[in-house]
Amino acid sequence: MSVLITGGTGWIGRRLLPHLTDPIVVSRNAASAKQRTGLPADQIIECEIGSELLPSPRLTNVSAVVNLVGESIAEGRWTADKKKRLRESRIQTTQNLVHSLLQGDILPETCVSASATGYYGERGDDVLVESDPAGEDFLSQICLDWEKATQPLVDAGVRVCYLRIGIVLGKGGGAMKTMLPPFRWGAGGRLGSGKQWMSWVHIDDLVQMILFLLNQSTCTGPFNATSPNPVRNSQFTKAMGVALGRPTFMFVPQTALRIAIGEFANFLFASQRVLPSAFENAGFTFQFPEIESALAEIVAT
Ligand SMILES: NC(=O)c1ccc[n+]([C@@H]2O[C@H](COP(=O)([O-])OP(=O)(O)OC[C@H]3O[C@@H](n4cnc5c(N)ncnc54)[C@H](OP(=O)(O)O)[C@@H]3O)[C@@H](O)[C@H]2O)c1
Structure with missing residues (x-):
């Protein structure tokens, strides 16, 4: 039985793949996916998941799904067109994934679907847990609808977990790709007052969180994928300076x-x-709970 991954060619997906036996990656471009993941052609499904359904015969052996698809929020200016793509590449793709699975003969047991801490919106010093309501801004509404798009799977009895991912820190991608260069040149600094809270997670912990949810049959619903120690931007800035x-x-x-x-x-x-x-209540253990050790590991090479 295989794990099907949409967005498996992305930064997080590629870090997850080596931990899975016989994964199947869904990509808009099979040739590029083969190159980026190193997987053989029979483990790649080429599909414009935003506008078409997945071929049913390829889904019969799928026991779990990890949904990591979505246009990058950090690359390019947020024009009206870009905002449409940000929304559709998450919601429409998830709806099509769900419809494809429901059309198959056998449903997967589990679906771990990405969302983001953007779900909560701008919340000042409030301490936020999974039961807190969604915000009202553009990204909050995307996250809310992104999570809702999997509801037909929940109704069909699939165990669905929503991963509300924070700022992912790691080598070779995500936020560090943009932040590291100015800090390395000594041109890094706090954003504004530096008082705003940053909810971050080390990519190694995030990968373990996905594996944890795939394996823990009692886990269901929303899970904040963040370290237990969010930091103010000023503390993050200081820790970057020390690490570098x-x-x-x-x-x-x-x-x-x-x-x-x-x-x-x-x-x-x-x-x-x-x-x-939710992760702490379920017994998840963090490898990088503190920002200082997380950054030290990331900048070490
Ligand atoms: N990285 C973070 O800090 C972070 C934080 C919070 C949430 N997340 C969420 O976690 C998921 C994975 O993140 P990531 O950093 O690995 O993303 P990524 O590197 O940008 O990869 C996402 C994948 O989605 C597919 N994709 C991109 N634009 C698309 C579009 N317009 N329509 C359809 N498919 C599209 C691409 O696959 P193909 O080109 O192969 O089709 C791409 O490889 C995303 O949903 C992201 O929003 C990430």
């Missing part, structure tokens, strides 16, 4: 960043103090 041995005197005003990169700047300044309550 570089000064962090600079600071970036919100208005300047908004002019430079547009609406995405609001996301960078949003404060979310999220705790991984």
Whole structure:
């Protein structure tokens, strides 16, 4: 039996693949997926999942699904067109994935579907756990609808877990790809007042969280995929400076960043103090619970 992964060619997906036996990756481009994942052609399904359904015969041996698809929120300015893609590449793709699975003869037992801590919106110093309500901004509404898109699987008896992923820190991708260079040059600094909370997770812990949810048959519903120790942006900045041995005197005003990169700047300044309550209650153990050790590992090479 196999695990089917949408978005398996992405940064997180590629880190997950080596931990799975016979994974099947769904991609819009099979040739590029083969190159990026190193998987043989028979473990790749080429499909424009945003506009078409997956071929049923390829789903008969699928026991679990990991849904990691979605256009990057960090790359490119948030034009009306980009915002449409951000939304559709998560919701429409998830709806099509769900319909494809429901059309098959055998349903998977489990589905772990990505969402994000953006679910909660801008929340100042509030401590947020899974039972807290969604925010009302653009990303909150995407996350809410993204999670709702899997409801037909829940209704059909599939065990569905929503992974509300925080800022993923790791080598070679995610937030560090943009943040590391200025910090390495000594041009890194806090964003605005630096008081906003950052809910982060080390990529190795995130991969273990996905595996944990696949294997724990009692886990269901939302799970905050964040470290147990969110930090203020100023603490994160200081920890980056220490890890790299570089000064962090600079600071970036919100208005300047908004002019430079547009609406995405609001996301960078949003404060979310999220705790991984459900993972802790389920007995998950973190390899990188503290920002200092997480950053030290990431910048080590
Ligand atoms: N990285 C983070 O810090 C973070 C934080 C919170 C939530 N998440 C969520 O976790 C998931 C995986 O993140 P990631 O960093 O691994 O993402 P990624 O590297 O950007 O990869 C996502 C994959 O989604 C597919 N994709 C991209 N744009 C698409 C579009 N317009 N329509 C259909 N498919 C599209 C691509 O696969 P193909 O090109 O092969 O089709 C791509 O490899 C995403 O849903 C993301 O929103 C990530």
